[in-house]
Amino acid sequence: MSVAGDDRALFLARWYQLIRGLLARKAGQVQRSGELIAVLKTWRGRAEPADSAHRWIHEIRDTVHAKVFAGLLHKAYARYPQMTLRGLNQREGIVWQILSERPAHLLPRGFADWDSFLVAACNEATARVTRAKPGPLAERTWDERNGAVVAHPFSRAVPALGRFIDLPYSPVAGDAFMPRFHRRTHGASQRLVVRPGHEARGYFHMPGGQSGHPLSPFYAAGHRAWVDVEPTPLLPGAPQHTLVLSPE
Numbered sequence: 001m002s003v004a005g006d007d008r009a010l011f012l013a014r015w016y017q018l019i020r021g022l023l024a025r026k027a028g029q030v031q032r033s034g035e036l037i038a039v040l041k042t043w044r045g046r047a048e049p050a051d052s053a054h055r056w057i058h059e060i061r062d063t064v065h066a067k068v069f070a071g072l073l074h075k076a077y078a079r080y081p082q083m084t085l086r087g088l089n090q091r092e093g094i095v096w097q098i099l100s101e102r103p104a105h106l107l108p109r110g111f112a113d114w115d116s117f118l119v120a121a122c123n124e125a126t127a128r129v130t131r132a133k134p135g136p137l138a139e140r141t142w143d144e145r146n147g148a149v150v151a152h153p154f155s156r157a158v159p160a161l162g163r164f165i166d167l168p169y170s171p172v173a174g175d176a177f178m179p180r181f182h183r184r185t186h187g188a189s190q191r192l193v194v195r196p197g198h199e200a201r202g203y204f205h206m207p208g209g210q211s212g213h214p215l216s217p218f219y220a221a222g223h224r225a226w227v228d229v230e231p232t233p234l235l236p237g238a239p240q241h242t243l244v245l246s247p248e
Contacts (some may be wrong), residue, residue: 009057030122047182203234205229208221
C-alpha cells in the first residue's frame, strides 16, 4: 500500500524553489508576502489535506500557466474570446522551458521583466483565492480545494438529492502527477493488487460499495478504507446474502 499512498509532491518541488526564490528577491512587491513566506516555510513536499503550502504553490502555478498562455495567444483570444485550451495537456513543459530560459520576446505585454510577471501572478492568485474566501493565507488548505466529492449519478441530475445519496465529504491526500492520484471529483476508481500464490495478501479498493442503491448496507462499504488507503482483502469473505435467479 506504500505506493498507492504515495502523496509526495515531487512534481511541484521546482515550483516551490521558483516561488521561494522570487519572494527572496521581490518580497516588497508581493502582496501579503510575509504570510506567503511563512506558509512556504511549512512546505513538506506532500499533497496532504491540511497543507497550505501545497495549496499556494498550486494556485500560483495555475495562475502562471494561464498568464503565459494568455500572452502567447493574445491575438487569438482577441479574435476568438470564447476559445479554451482544455485539450492542451502538455502545458507544463512549454511553461517551464519559458520560465527557465526567460526569452524577452515571449514576455507578455505590460511587464518589464519575467520577475515582474511572476510577482503579478502571485498577487493575482492571492487576490483570487482570498476574494472567494477571505482570511489568513495559512487557512487556505489543500483539502479546501481538493477534498473528495463522491456523488451518485442521480444527484447530478437532481442536486437536491445529494444530501441524501452522496457519500460523505472526506479530506483526501493526493494530487495529479503522483501515485496517489486525486482530484476533487475524480481519483483512483480502483486499487487492485493480485499476488499469485499469495492471494490472501492481495487487496482491492473502490471509492464506493458494490451496490448502487443508497439504502443498501453495501452502498458505502469500503469507502473509508479507500479514503485512508487501508488494505482490504481481495479474496471474498463468507457469503452474507444470496441472489437466486429462477427462470419463469
